[in-house]
Amino acid sequence: MPATPLSAGQVQEIQARVSYDINRAQRLLDISLAPIEALLDLSGTTAGMYCYKGDQRWLRFNPWVFATDMPLHLRDTVPHEVAHYAIHQQFGRRKVKPHGQEWQSLMVAMGANPSATYTADFSQIPVRRQRRHAYRCACRDHSVSTTRHNRIRAGRAIYRCSYCNHALAASGDSSVY
Secondary structure, three states: OOOOOOOOHHHHHHHHHHHHHHHHHHHHOOOOOOOOOOOOOOOOOOOOEEEOOOOEEEEEEEEEHHHOOHHHHHHHHHHHHHHHHHHHHHOOOOOOOOOOOOHHHHHHOOOOOOOOOOOOOOOOOOOOOOOOOEOOOOOEEEEEHHHHHHHOOOOOOOOOOOOOOEEEEOOOOOOOO
C-alpha cells in the first residue's frame, strides 16, 4: 500500500488552499493569522483536524479521504479546519463551541458548507479494525474491543453492564470476530 494516494500536485493543491483560506479568514475576521503547517498524516475515516498544543498550531488531513473526492474536500474540509483555527485564534477557549454560531458564520462567509460532518463511502479507505472478544454479564452477551479486553486481562480495568451493573467476564469464546 502506498504511503499516500495523492500526487505531489494534489498535495501542493491542498497546501495552496490552506494558505488561501487562511488569507480569506484573516480578511473576513479582520485578524492576523500566522501560516500553519498542514500535515497529510491522518488515518481512519476522519477527513481533517485542527490541532493545537501550547503555542503550536497545525492542521491534519487524511490523504485517503481526500483521494475519494478532492474537489469536495478542497471546497469544504480545508475551510472547515481553517475556520476552526481562525475562530480559535479570535476567541480562544472563551465559551465558543467548536461548530457554534461563530464558526458557522465564518464558514458561510467563506462559501463553504457549515455542516459539522459529512457522509462518504469509506469502503476503499484503509481502516484498522480491532478484533472483538466475547464477554458476559448476568443478563446478556457483550462484544468487547481488544483494547478493553487487554485492560481487563491485565487487571487495569473492570467494565460493568449498563443494565444489570455486573462486571463483564470473558465467556468461553475468546474471539467473536
